[in-house]
Amino acid sequence: xxxxxxxxxxxxxxxxxxxxxxxxxxxxxxxxxxxxxxxxxxxxxxxxxxxxxxxxxxxxxxxxxxxxxxxxxxxxxxxxxxxxxxxxxxxxxxxxxxxxxxxxxxxxxxxxxxxxxxxxxxxxxxxxxxxxxxxxxxxxxxxxxxxxxxxxxxxxxxxxxxxxxxxxxxxxxxxxxxxxxxxxxxxxxxxxxxxxxxxxxxxxxxxxxx
Amino acid sequence: xxxxxxxxxxxxxxxxxxxxxxxxxxxxxxxxxxxxxxxxxxxxxxxxxxxxxxxxxxxxxxxxxxxxxxxxxxxxxxxxxxxxxxxxxxxxxxxxxxxxxxxxxxxxxxxxxxxxxxxxxxxxxxxxxxxxxxxxxxxxxxxxxxxxxxxxxxxxxxxxxxxxxxxxxxxxxxxxxxxxxxxxxxxxxxxxxxxxxxxxxxxxxxxxxx
DNA sequence: CATTTTTAGTTGCAAAAGCAACAAATTTCT
DNA sequence: AGAAATTTGTTGCTTTTGCAACTAAAAATG
Numbered sequence: 001x002x003x004x005x006x007x008x009x010x011x012x013x014x015x016x017x018x019x020x021x022x023x024x025x026x027x028x029x030x031x032x033x034x035x036x037x038x039x040x041x042x043x044x045x046x047x048x049x050x051x052x053x054x055x056x057x058x059x060x061x062x063x064x065x066x067x068x069x070x071x072x073x074x075x076x077x078x079x080x081x082x083x084x085x086x087x088x089x090x091x092x093x094x095x096x097x098x099x100x101x102x103x104x105x106x107x108x109x110x111x112x113x114x115x116x117x118x119x120x121x122x123x124x125x126x127x128x129x130x131x132x133x134x135x136x137x138x139x140x141x142x143x144x145x146x147x148x149x150x151x152x153x154x155x156x157x158x159x160x161x162x163x164x165x166x167x168x169x170x171x172x173x174x175x176x177x178x179x180x181x182x183x184x185x186x187x188x189x190x191x192x193x194x195x196x197x198x199x200x201x202x203x204x205x206x207x208x209x210x
Numbered sequence: 211x212x213x214x215x216x217x218x219x220x221x222x223x224x225x226x227x228x229x230x231x232x233x234x235x236x237x238x239x240x241x242x243x244x245x246x247x248x249x250x251x252x253x254x255x256x257x258x259x260x261x262x263x264x265x266x267x268x269x270x271x272x273x274x275x276x277x278x279x280x281x282x283x284x285x286x287x288x289x290x291x292x293x294x295x296x297x298x299x300x301x302x303x304x305x306x307x308x309x310x311x312x313x314x315x316x317x318x319x320x321x322x323x324x325x326x327x328x329x330x331x332x333x334x335x336x337x338x339x340x341x342x343x344x345x346x347x348x349x350x351x352x353x354x355x356x357x358x359x360x361x362x363x364x365x366x367x368x369x370x371x372x373x374x375x376x377x378x379x380x381x382x383x384x385x386x387x388x389x390x391x392x393x394x395x396x397x398x399x400x401x402x403x404x405x406x407x408x409x410x411x412x413x414x415x416x417x418x419x420x
Numbered sequence: 421c422a423t424t425t426t427t428a429g430t431t432g433c434a435a436a437a438g439c440a441a442c443a444a445a446t447t448t449c450t
Numbered sequence: 451a452g453a454a455a456t457t458t459g460t461t462g463c464t465t466t467t468g469c470a471a472c473t474a475a476a477a478a479t480g
Contacts, residue, residue, distance in 0.1 A: 065347075
């Protein structure tokens with residue numbers, strides 16, 4: 001079972017032998033790609049981190065997905081509707097591999113090492129994406145802000161094997177990620193502290209369950 | 211590109227040659243499986259349809275996911291937390307294939323046709339799952355009941371290539387799927403009708419956009 | 421290192437959504 | 451066909467959440 005194994009730099013040091021793949025670098029704040037229908041674009045984030053954001057007609061921003069090292073993304077995973085624009089924005093400097101999904105299974109002319117490695121790891125990469133998406137849905141289907149926060153904290157706690165952990169986002173981004181109003185989230189967080197469920201020092205959260 | 215192609219009965223008529231695979235039948239209402247950690251169970255729904263449901267500590271039910279023909283599911287796609295039970299329930303009579311995810315890539319002793327077919331189609335199956343999950347997240351991140359309904363209708367409309375379509379769920383289930391209160395949803399639906407955005411006859415919806 | 425920008429933290433008020441409790445209509449079951 | 455169960459449709463009331471508008475603190479930037 002390869003789940004949760006450390007795939008680390010498996011793609012990072014590939015030999016640029018493959019003509020079908022492009023590697024690009026982006027500075028913080030730049031737009032890495034926008035999702036355009038039927039392009040079948042597939043991307044791998046080699047370093048840095050980025051957000052898939054949606055801007056609706058009212059200008060509201062939603063963080064649809066967050067990507068970190070070795071996460072995959074691209075329009076190939078989406079049915080793009082005309083209603084709103086989906087953009088991937090670099091949160092810090094990023095290196096990204098781009099290619100067209102159709103090309104993955106087609107054997108590369110040179111039968112390059114990169115292609116071999118990619119097809120070998122692809123199921124694992126997609127599986128971990130599915131797990132992430134399911135986790136997100138788990139959170140989003142919680143009916144109250146309190147439940148969303150507690151579930152999210154519980155997941156982080158399980159991951160770190162500790163009741164104490166750092167928040168990976170700013171509180172502003174966390175509200176976007178949970179798809180709730182920031183001030184309402186702050187209010188609920190305050191209540192959670194007052195009720196003794198959590199302790200917060202800086203961006204470190206400690207769960208106090210009995 | 212195999213996306214959106216008709217994979218149809220590719221697994222249905224396999225020759226039962228593979229010992230690692232079990233095929234089981236379920237009657238409407240039966241529990242197909244429950245998600246138990248580290249079992250690495252992977253399932254394919256051959257016929258019928260089923261829901262992944264969560265019952266929380268208050269007894270509230272949430273439809274986490276809905277499965278129809280050729281959809282894949284199983285605990286392998288989940289990080290199972292102890293907080294709540296995840297069950298797959300047959301909504302009508304179902305046929306399901308079960309196996310352990312680890313076995314997929316291991317070559318079957320007999321190198322059976324089933325295994326070959328499965329590995330061939332697996333990326334397509336997982337990809338369509340990712341597309342479904344992303345669509346769901348798109349809906350769940352919408353901030354109001356009105357936006358959720360309109361987005362959902364818009365997706366169905368795009369799929370059917372028509373402004374008129376049947377709802378695949380009962381309204382009760384739709385509310386669970388969108389993770390909103392049913393009576394609040396009914397109220398909003400009424401307003402949408404009154405405002406002339408949609409027309410509803412039976413469970414057929416027609417969008418009236420200008 | 422001073423200044424701009426972003427993030428955190430608060431609060432009153434308004435709007436939206438949830439809850440509960442029905443009746444009516446449909447569907448399912450025997 | 452008749453009874454039972456489920457789904458639809460509705461409403462008054464309550465609670466939660468969102469919105470707007472701030473100040474304070476922290477971080478980024480030239």
